[in-house]
Amino acid sequence: MPTPTSSNRLTVKSGKLPACDPCRAIKLRCDHDKPVCSRCRERGRGADCTYRSRPFKRPSTRAANWRSQENNQAHHSGVTADETVNPPAAFQYPNPGYLGSSSHTTFFDQLQIQKTAETGPTTECNSHPNPADDYIFDDTCIAKGAELILELHRDSLIPQFTQLFRRWIATGTNLALAGPLTTPCASTTSHLISNFDGTHASATTISKRLFYNSRCPLHLNHDTTLDEYCANFCGPHARWETLGLFCTAVCRASIDLTYAEPMYGSEQQRRRIQKLTLSFSDRFLDLCLPLDCMNDIQLFLTYENFISHSQVDGDQSYLSWRKLGDVAAALFALGYHQQQTESFRAAPAFLRDLRQAAFCRTYSADKNVSIFLGRPPRILRKFCHFYLPGDHDADSHEASRSPAVWLHTQKLDFATDSRWAGLCAILKDDILDLFTEDNYDERARRAWLIEADIQAQWLAVPRSCRLECSLKACDRRPVERDFMVNMKLNYLHVQFLLRLALVRPMSTEPDSDLLDVSLKMLGLVVETILLKDQIVNSGTSLVWKVAYYGLSAAGMICLTLVKRSFAIQSFTTSFSKIFQELSILAAEIERGTLVYIDSPNYALLARATQTIKAILDRMMTPSSDNTMVASDNQIEHPTASEQRETLDDGSWWLWDNTNLQEFELSFWHNLAGHPSLNQ
Structure with missing residues (x-):
């Protein structure tokens, strides 16, 4: 070892002790808390430190290994210890997570496997660094x-x-x-x-x-x-x-x-x-x-x-939209969109259920939010292979439109809700594709196939999990009632979207099936509002049920009332019940029992309420079909029905330029601008 010189010897002047030069080895400290590393101590630095009252700690094993590696490197490179380049600090490489077959890493891993088979096994570094060291x-x-x-x-x-x-x-x-x-x-x-x-x-x-x-x-x-x-x-x-x-x-x-x-x-x-x-x-x-x-x-x-x-923050918030993208990114990074892998199946049963529920719930949320906001979905099923929570058998089939296999003893819990949400999301994914089909005959053919699958999926659900009576007559626990409402609304919404996809372009005639589904969906939402004290939030809030399902149904009904308010035969339900449910929905929102003025979804619900009230006022305004004759000039004025026919001349149609109506804020703004509501 070279003899220390005066230039690198630690000296004390005026009671101050200068720190030693930076060193990447493990650092030790003397009593005055100035850093002195083990390598500097071996060279004699710090020998004149008069403030040291306790011995230095022995260098750690890791420091000794590093020092040995440095000496070996110096010996082979022909440089002295003083000239040795310090080893680099630990660097954290990115965690790649799941890598598919098209990634460069997977490609070169295959080459490495082939090379290993030819030349024999090689030693590879650990891809999972020790958190304490690295x-x-x-x-x-x-x-x-x-x-x-x-x-x-x-x-x-x-x-x-x-x-x-x-x-x-x-x-x-x-x-x-x-x-x-x-x-x-x-x-x-x-x-x-x-x-x-x-x-x-x-x-x-x-x-x-x-x-x-x-x-x-x-x-x-x-x-x-x-x-x-x-x-x-x-x-x-x-x-x-x-x-x-x-x-x-x-x-x-x-x-x-x-x-x-x-x-x-x-x-x-x-x-x-x-x-x-x-x-x-x-x-x-x-x-x-x-x-x-x-x-x-x-x-x-x-x-x-x-x-x-x-x-x-609200369902229309950009922050919420971005957070949903973070969930989708996390699923893809973990590889949970590819659940047929051995590593996924090697997890314990309860964890597989949680992972499968995570995918089903995120996949469902992606479809619902994209429909609600009219934005493209992030998760496409053609790139995913997933199973439903509870499917652990080796012969279990991937989730698809085919009827799922349910246990007759199936409990109403979050796993059941996640299973049904995933199945409905698959159906909605295929229905969304119908809106891109320009050939109406082909669209109708595919739609009827989906209709058969919808009914088969619903009938496969155990009767104990299906809401087939009124909510008031349902004798279940409050949280189970909410699960049943969630599942029934999701089922009705799939039918609603399918009927909406079958509406012919430029059609002015009401679709009786679409109206019937809308009335059922609105009726269940209103009943849930009235019995809100007898249910417990099971993951889907009441405000979301109203904003997503209720406004979709109410929007379709209101649009029909505006376009064909005089065609009573268009509805299978009495006008009094329709007005009653629309009035309850508007009153609950307006009175603040659902949302307050500072609630995030208040703007959407308040605007919808104003439009619904305007339509109800217009429909219930007393009118006479008798000819109104002025006393002074005997001029005949058009009757009320003739006025409606004039307004409904086919020149105004809310869906002329859109394939999928989201019943979001812009819908209610446009509907409020209908000529019949401005008279």
């Missing part, structure tokens, strides 16, 4: 995490959140996808924050540990139980996703529970709690994403975060 956590991220921990502790939020969460799950509901995980996540979060002393140093330590755990892979095998699986992210292995799921569950609790004193007793206070808990959910999720370690827990959090945004 990732240096960013100080800024750690500081953000620590601030979140301090904020939760400083405002004493966790005890209040926990109380609200327990009151919510006592009603029988939970998160639609991550429900089995919320209780252990709540316990872990409560324990983590309650044992926190409130200091910044402790918050930083907790933040580092959460980052470390969030980087660790989830350990499981075919025989892993749910409790063993939860141990990966609960208790001492808490992750940022754990806190995120808990805050998301609390956000959903504040959406479902109108009053939860003393936490909130007014709508304004409840909205503040919703936004606060959703903000925590967003920030916890944002801490996970930079780690580039997508896993099941992150997927579940991403999905539940999207649902909460749709309910807090």
